[in-house]
Amino acid sequence: MQGNSTGGPADSRLPGAASGGATAEAVGEAEAVSKTFGETRALIDVSLKVVSGECHGLVGRNGAGKSTLVTLLTGLARPDRGSIRLGGQPAPSLADRGAWLAKVACVYQKSMVVPPLTVAENVFLNRPTNGEHSPFVNWRRMRSRAHDVMLEWGFDVDVDQGAERLTVEQRQIVEIARALSIGARFLILDEPTASLEKAAVERLFERVKRLRDGGVGILYISHHLEEIYEICDRVSVLRDGELVLSGRVEDINQANLVASMIGSAPPRRATEIEAVRKTGKPGERRLEVSHLSVQSRSGSVDDVSLDVRAGECLGLLGLEGSGSSTVADAVVGLIRHAAGTVVVNGKAVPPGKVDAVLHLGVGYVPQDRHARGFAPQLGVGENLTLTILERISRALGLVSFDQRDRNAQEQAKKLQIVARSLDQPVASLSGGNQQKVVVGRALAPDPSVLVVVNPTVGVDVASKEALLDAVGRARDEGMAVLLVSDDFEDLRICTRLLVMVRGRIAGEFDRPPWDRQRLIAAVEGLEPAGMVKDVDG
Amino acid sequence: MAETTAERPAPPAGSAVGRRDWRLIVLNWFRELTLVPVIIVLMIAGAIVNPVFFTTSNLINVAQGGADLGMVVVAESLILLTGKFDISLQGTFGLAALLGAWLVAPKLSSGLGTEWSPWVGLLVVLGVGLIVGSFNGFLVIKANFNAFIFTLAMSILLTGLQLGWLGGQTVYNLPEAFIYLGAESWFGVPVAVWVTVATFMVAALFLRYHRIGRAMYAIGGNLEAARAAGIKVDRIRIGVFMVASVLAAVGGLMQAGRVTAVTAGQGSNLIFGVFAAAVIGGISLEGGRGRMIGALTGVILLSLVTNILTLSNISSTWIDAVDGAIILIALGLARLIGTERV
Numbered sequence: 001m002q003g004n005s006t007g008g009p010a011d012s013r014l015p016g017a018a019s020g021g022a023t024a025e026a027v028g029e030a031e032a033v034s035k036t037f038g039e040t041r042a043l044i045d046v047s048l049k050v051v052s053g054e055c056h057g058l059v060g061r062n063g064a065g066k067s068t069l070v071t072l073l074t075g076l077a078r079p080d081r082g083s084i085r086l087g088g089q090p091a092p093s094l095a096d097r098g099a100w101l102a103k104v105a106c107v108y109q110k111s112m113v114v115p116p117l118t119v120a121e122n123v124f125l126n127r128p129t130n131g132e133h134s135p136f137v138n139w140r141r142m143r144s145r146a147h148d149v150m151l152e153w154g155f156d157v158d159v160d161q162g163a164e165r166l167t168v169e170q171r172q173i174v175e176i177a178r179a180l181s182i183g184a185r186f187l188i189l190d191e192p193t194a195s196l197e198k199a200a201v202e203r204l205f206e207r208v209k210r211l212r213d214g215g216v217g218i219l220y221i222s223h224h225l226e227e228i229y230e231i232c233d234r235v236s237v238l239r240d241g242e243l244v245l246s247g248r249v250e251d252i253n254q255a256n257l258v259a260s261m262i263g264s265a266p267p268r269r270a271t272e273i274e275a276v277r278k279t280g281k282p283g284e285r286r287l288e289v290s291h292l293s294v295q296s297r298s299g300s301v302d303d304v305s306l307d308v309r310a311g312e313c314l315g316l317l318g319l320e321g322s323g324s325s326t327v328a329d330a331v332v333g334l335i336r337h338a339a340g341t342v343v344v345n346g347k348a349v350p351p352g353k354v355d356a357v358l359h360l361g362v363g364y365v366p367q368d369r370h371a372r373g374f375a376p377q378l379g380v381g382e383n384l385t386l387t388i389l390e391r392i393s394r395a396l397g398l399v400s401f402d403q404r405d406r407n408a409q410e411q412a413k414k415l416q417i418v419a420r421s422l423d424q425p426v427a428s429l430s431g432g433n434q435q436k437v438v439v440g441r442a443l444a445p446d447p448s449v450l451v452v453v454n455p456t457v458g459v460d461v462a463s464k465e466a467l468l469d470a471v472g473r474a475r476d477e478g479m480a481v482l483l484v485s486d487d488f489e490d491l492r493i494c495t496r497l498l499v500m501v502r503g504r505i506a507g508e509f510d511r512p513p514w515d516r517q518r519l520i521a522a523v524e525g526l527e528p529a530g531m532v533k534d535v536d537g
Numbered sequence: 538m539a540e541t542t543a544e545r546p547a548p549p550a551g552s553a554v555g556r557r558d559w560r561l562i563v564l565n566w567f568r569e570l571t572l573v574p575v576i577i578v579l580m581i582a583g584a585i586v587n588p589v590f591f592t593t594s595n596l597i598n599v600a601q602g603g604a605d606l607g608m609v610v611v612a613e614s615l616i617l618l619t620g621k622f623d624i625s626l627q628g629t630f631g632l633a634a635l636l637g638a639w640l641v642a643p644k645l646s647s648g649l650g651t652e653w654s655p656w657v658g659l660l661v662v663l664g665v666g667l668i669v670g671s672f673n674g675f676l677v678i679k680a681n682f683n684a685f686i687f688t689l690a691m692s693i694l695l696t697g698l699q700l701g702w703l704g705g706q707t708v709y710n711l712p713e714a715f716i717y718l719g720a721e722s723w724f725g726v727p728v729a730v731w732v733t734v735a736t737f738m739v740a741a742l743f744l745r746y747h748r749i750g751r752a753m754y755a756i757g758g759n760l761e762a763a764r765a766a767g768i769k770v771d772r773i774r775i776g777v778f779m780v781a782s783v784l785a786a787v788g789g790l791m792q793a794g795r796v797t798a799v800t801a802g803q804g805s806n807l808i809f810g811v812f813a814a815a816v817i818g819g820i821s822l823e824g825g826r827g828r829m830i831g832a833l834t835g836v837i838l839l840s841l842v843t844n845i846l847t848l849s850n851i852s853s854t855w856i857d858a859v860d861g862a863i864i865l866i867a868l869g870l871a872r873l874i875g876t877e878r879v
Contacts, residue, residue, distance in 0.1 A: 334765065358767030372765040375758030377825050380554065386755055386766040389748040398746045405556045412554040421558030441766060 024051035025088055027186035027217035028073055028104055033082030035068050042068040044241045045082070050217040052185060055208060057232035057249070058221045061261055064238040066221055070188055073219070075100035086186060105179030106188035109195070109321075111171045115164035120146035122163050123178045149181045154210055169200040173207070180216070187211065188219045193227060194321040195297065198502075205231050223319045225257060225524045239263050258520050283310025286480035287331070287449045292340035294330050299323040301330065302503040303340070306482075308449065313471070313481040315494035317523055320486065323503040325367050328453045328484045332364045333357040344449055358387065363447030365439050367454050367484075373438035374426045381408035381422030384440045391445070411440035414473075416466045432463025439467055443474060450474060453484045468493050486523070488516060501525040569819060572834040575870060579841045587848040595844070597726065601795060603840035604729035605630075605719075607833070608788030609807060610814045611733075611740050612781035614832045617815060618744070619774050620757040620824030623673055624688040624808055626785040628695025631804030633665035633786035634793040635699050638708040638715065646710035647703055655714035662786050669695065670782025674775035692808070700801045709798035718787075719794015729791040736784065741829035749773055757824030814839045817867040838867060 029049040035042045043065045050056045060066050071077045072084055075094055084091040092099035113122050123146040130138035146159040155173045157166070163174065172192060179187060189208070193201045208218060208231050220232055228235050229249060237245040237260045245252065245260040287308040294301040301323040308314045318324030330337040336352035343349070344360045358364065366372035374383045385392055385404050392403040408422050415436040419429060426437050439455060452471060456464040472493040475481045483494060491497065491514060499507035499522040507522040520526075583590035609626050616623050641658035642648025673691060677684045721728045744750035755763040756770050764770045793799045818835025820827030842863050846856045 332765070354764050355767045355769045364765055366762075366765050372759075372761040374762050375755040375825060377758045378754055381556070382751060382755070386752075386763065386768065389752060389768070393748045397748050399748050399751055409553055409556070417554060419554050421555040421561065423556075423558045423561050 024053050024217075026050065026085065027052050027087055028219070029085045030069065030073060030079075031083050031085065033069075033072055033079035033084065035065075035072060035077065035080050037068075041241050043072070043079070046238070046241070046243045047082075048236055048243065048246070050186060050219050052215045052217045053212055054234060055212050055218045055220050055232045057228035057235035058219055058238065059223070059225065059228060059235065059257070059261060060238035063240075064261075065241040066238055067190075068241075069238070070106055070190060070219075070221070073186075073188060074104055074106045101179075102183050104186040104188065105175070105182070105184045106190060107172055107175045107179075107192060108190050111168070111175070113163045113166065113171045113174050115162075117163055118159065119157055119161050119163055119166070119174055120159040122174050123149060123159070123181055125178065127182070145181070146177070149177045153177065153180060153207075153214070155207070167200075168195050169203065172204070176207070176211075180211075185215060186217050186219070188221070190221045191223065191321070192220075193222065193224060195299070201227075223524055225254065225526050228257075229254075237261055254521070254526055255517075258517060258524070258526070262516060262520060283312075283478060283480075285309050286345055287482060288341075288343040289327065289331060290341050290343075292327065292330060292337055292342065294323075294326050294335060294337045296323070296326045296329075296335060299326045300503045301326045301337075304500070304503075304505055305340075306498055306505070308480040308482050310448070310480050311475060311478050312496065313475045313483055313494045315491050315497040316482060316484045316500060317491070317497055317519065318484075318486060318500035319523060322500045322523075324484045324486075324500045325453050327500075328364075328367070328451050328482065331357075331482065332362055332451055334366075358445075358447075361445075361448040363387070363442035363445060363450040363479075365442045365450070365452040365455050367457075369435055369438045374434060374441070376427035377425055379421075379423040380412065380417065380419045380426055380429070380437055381405060383426050383437050384408040384411045384444060387441050388444050407444060408440075411444055414443070415440050415470050430460070430463075432459035432466075435459050435467060436463060436470075439470060443470065448480065450479050450481045451484075452481065454487065454490075455483070455485070456487060456490055464489070488514075488519065491519075499523055569828055569831045570834065571819070571870065572817065572831070572838050572867065575867060576834065576838055576841065579838065579845065583841065583845040583848065586845055590845065590848055593725075595848075597730075599840050599844045600730045601727045602843065603836050604727065604733040605788040605791040605795070606807070606810060606814065606840065607733040607836045608736060608791065609785050609811045610818075610832050610836050611736050611829065612784035612788070613808075613811050614815045614818075614820045614827065614829065615740065615753070615777050615784075616781050617820050617822060618757045618824060618827060619753050619777050620760060621677060621684045621774065621778075622688070622812075622822070623677075623684070623778060623781060625669065625673060625691035625695055626781060626811065627804040627806070627808040628692040628699070629666055629669045629782045629785040629804075630789040630792075630807055631799075631802070632695045632699045632789075633662045633669075634789035634803060635702065635708065635799045635801075636665055637662035637790070638711055638793060638799040639703065641712055641715055642708045642710055647706040647708045648710075655712040658712075658715050659790070662790050663783055666783035666786030667779055670779035671775070673782065674778030677778065678771050678774045696805060699803070703801060705801045707798050707800045711793065711797060711799075715790075716794035716797050719791045720797060721794075727795075729795065732787075732791070737829050737833050744829060749776075753777065754825055757821075757826070759825075810839055813864045813868075817864065817870075839864070 026049050030046055032045050032047050034044050046069060048069070058066055072079050075091060078094055086103040114125065120143045124142050128134060129142040130136045143159055150157055150159060155177055157170050157173050166174065176187065192204055196204060208220070212218060222228060232249050234247065235249050235252060235257065236243055237257065239261060240263070285307050289307065290305045292301055292304045299321040304327055306314065316324045316327060326335070329335045331342050333349060333352055333354045333356065341348055344357070344362055347360055349357045349360060381404060385407050388407060389399065392407060393399045405422060412419070417433055417436045417440065419433065426434055429437070435455065442450060450471065455467050455471065459467065468490065471481060471483070475493065483490060485491070495512065497509040497514060498505050501523070502525070506525065509519070589595055609630055612626055613623065637658040639649050640651055640653045640661055641655050643652055644650035673688055676682045677687055717728065718732065719729050723731055744753065752763065752768045752773055755766070755768060756773060760770060789804060792803060814835035815832050816822060817838065818827070818833065819831035842860060846859055851859060
């Protein structure tokens with residue numbers, strides 16, 4: 001999704017499957033697979049082999065092709081070229097789901113557990129428990145067999161428990177147990193630690209080691225590189241659909257790993273991201289967040305404090321699940337925070353009340369434009385002015401169409417929105433223009449604080465520039481901007497950066513231009529304990 | 538994600554976006570008036586079926602029958618536009634009128650015997666609407682009850698109260714002021730018809746020109762987007778429930794005036810016709826789409842069908858089946874001509 005480095009010489013390229021474990025058998029392998037979606041080449045000639053008794057790490061930035069590789073390995077899509085082999089045999093046809101499930105299982109970030117059923121039912125979901133051809137459920141056998149699976153692998157989950165009361169960790173266990181009980185010996189764990197606490201992560205590692213020792217082959221996908229070093233035997237790196245590095249973990253040092261993830265040719269042709277020159281002194285404090293804590297499924301926040309001044313753009317950088325977007329949601333009142341205060345222009349914001357927060361002078365560009373950004377059936381003009389309905393209405397609350405059109409046209413011009421008319425429904429615009437409408441809507445009330453989350457996800461290059469320029473201009477005019485993003489290209493308009501890892505502020509960068517290497521290391525949680533501090537001395 | 542650009546040749550970036558697109562406006566009106574040809578066909582059919590159809594008195598009959606239905610259709614459409622619905626409007630339609638009538642009618646005609654001023658009775662009717670609407674709105678929006686099952690239960694409860702309260706008796710002998718709305722005429726046209734037409738117009742203008750009206754479309758189109766734009770979505774949605782129930786209560790008052798009595802069964806099964814009229818009139822069940830003019834054509838169509846079936850020689854036991862079939866055909870037509878209305 002994020003267009004970062006395009007092409008570039010694959011310097012440290014190695015053939016992926018060349019040096020697998022000599023004695024162990026391969027449980028899953030991709031042989032020179034390629035996959036293209038429309039004009040996007042998601043995977044190019046990638047070979048990868050996971051052998052039994054091995055934990056194989058797979059890393060890469062967003063959009064590098066990791067998820068595409070997983071869909072090929074789990075039989076959800078067919079490669080355009082190349083082949084997939086499971087357990088040493090050619091992969092079954094896509095239609096034969098049962099055969100795939102018996103060989104490979106992927107535990108996704110999104111839980112595939114059915115909440116109203118018990119753990120035992122989830123383990124034996126859609127499988128006979130009373131003999132091969134009997135349609136009836138044999139509860140006693142199902143329970144005892146589920147119990148046996150748990151016992152065999154040392155999992156500590158009560159099989160009679162309702163699945164809706166399980167923790168994230170326990171749900172993962174149920175999914176793993178399901179795969180193992182079918183007989184799969186190739187497990188793919190897709191960012192398994194994203195929403196786990198520290199202690200749960202430790203227990204997960206224990207389980208992974210136990211699985212590995214039991215002869216299971218694991219493909220371990222993670223953004224957190226320190227985890228790769230902790231539990232993986234081998235690691236492979238994908239970048240822009242190509243396998244750029246593969247080898248034993250002990251042979252690859254962190255700097256090399258990071259370098260191969262980023263590649264040599266970021267769009268701005270430098271390892272340093274071009275950044276704004278500091279514009280004068282920052283003005284008064286507009287947004288103050290102190291000791292904010294929030295529980296959230298999309299990433300909890302633990303004791304975060306920050307402030308943003310007029311004319312400043314603070315970048316809050318973090319991976320999905322790091323809690324960075326949760327901070328934004330809490331600031332604008334979309335979710336209630338458990339502890340801490342948020343102060344806008346000297347006034348404490350009431351938790352959980354979006355309209356009240358926006359009335360204090362906050363503009364908001366939500367993370368997901370389809371979910372929160374616009375009313376698809378309404379026109380460009382109406383969507384652009386939804387935030388200023390009060391300002392553009394006259395006596396009795398009647399909307400002045402003339403004012404609406406003038407305001408909308410002004411925003412459309414600033415953001416270079418391309419539409420046939422102000423009446424054109426936003427649903428029929430391209431992604432880039434839709435996003436411009438969302439940003440225009442946030443800028444329309446001329447807020448004193450602007451909170452922006454991932455403003456350039458899924459938009460074309462020209463729109464990206466237009467969007468960042470618009471936010472940058474707003475900052476120059478004295479707006480205080482909080483930019484939450486995991487796309488480094490967005491950072492060019494920032495004057496200061498904070499990095500979030502696992503719900504906490506893990507680093508601060510106070511002096512543009514930013515060093516891409518160091519940023520990635522910080523974001524991926526590679527820096528040793530303690531704060532990364534990079535402040536003017 | 539489908540991020541591919543599928544735009545027709547548009548003005549180059551940088552040039553101002555035009556305000557109006559007349560083609561779009563014409564298209565929207567065309568879609569809004571989908572049912573007009575159907576209505577014309579029905580009128581021709583009516584004239585063929587029975588010469589009585591085109592007499593003034595019959596057409597006024599049609600209008601009067603459609604008036605109380607129309608009030609509830611306006612009410613339901615407002616709720617549908619904000620993405621919810623309310624089945625209990627039919628219960629309010631019956632119970633509000635019954636309680637009002639009970640307090641003003643003499644004991645001999647099943648009243649309580651208090652014989653309160655009819656004006657107080659009217660306030661009671663509106664008050665019942667307001668109370669039921671607030672209750673529904675608060676529990677569906679704030680307490681997050683499922684609108685379908687909650688208002689269904691409310692509907693059963695209200696209808697049950699209506700039946701149980703007076704043991705199934707009919708309240709009649711109502712004072713003049715109480716039945717004025719349903720029984721009197723201005724310039725030869727029943728007051729109820731004037732009021733319903735005016736209600737449609739006010740609702741249409743409100744939805745088009747008032748900021749809360751526009752906010753309702755945004756809420757129905759994408760609730761979370763409206764919330765993130767700072768619109769007070771809960772307050773507006775609860776308000777809509779309240780207004781809708783009051784309108785339904787007024788509709789019930791119209792019917793009470795027309796038949797100069799309130800029966801224990803007033804309002805039963807009304808809601809199906811209400812949904813049918815709103816939906817074939819282009820109000821989307823998903824919320825955010827549809828206009829009052831479309832809903833009005835839906836009401837006209839349904840009232841015509843009922844009238845023509847009554848005038849025809851179709852046996853009364855078959856009327857419901859034919860009624861249902863015609864609604865299905867109208868739905869199909871509306872679907873064919875286009876669902877993308879704003």
